[in-house]
Amino acid sequence: MEPITMAIITPFLIELGKKGIEKFTEKGFESISEGTIGWIKSLFFKDGKPKKALFELQENPESIEKQNIAKAFIENSIEDNPEFATYLKELNEKLPNIENTISNNKNVNTGTINSGGGNIQLGDNYGN
Numbered sequence: 001m002e003p004i005t006m007a008i009i010t011p012f013l014i015e016l017g018k019k020g021i022e023k024f025t026e027k028g029f030e031s032i033s034e035g036t037i038g039w040i041k042s043l044f045f046k047d048g049k050p051k052k053a054l055f056e057l058q059e060n061p062e063s064i065e066k067q068n069i070a071k072a073f074i075e076n077s078i079e080d081n082p083e084f085a086t087y088l089k090e091l092n093e094k095l096p097n098i099e100n101t102i103s104n105n106k107n108v109n110t111g112t113i114n115s116g117g118g119n120i121q122l123g124d125n126y127g128n
Contacts, residue, residue: 013071033087053070
């Protein structure tokens with residue numbers, strides 16, 4: 001089995017953490033096969049409820065530690081049954097390619113800013 005790089009699986013894990021599997025498959029990922037969705041559900045759900053790994057990923061989807069735990073579930077599943085690698089390949093091919101390209105600009109925010117109650121200003125004030 002080829003090693004699973006975080007670059008391939010991280011966008012999926014973040015979206016899975018933010019939306020959960022039901023909302024994740026509702027919009028934007030309709031083209032993912034039922035087999036792949038079933039595989040993911042089998043990894044992260046038990047008796048229709050999220051397993052601890054998914055629950056913790058949903059609490060903090062940006063956490064590298066939580067992503068690594070979820071990645072280990074995927075790796076172990078593929079190690080146990082190499083046929084599941086086709087599902088991962090499908091995810092990799094069908095996940096939207098998110099790319100931020102910013103050039104010749106300044107004062108650009110590409111993420112969330114939490115001021116903790118303070119004042120944030122992007123851009124020049126020009127003395128105002």
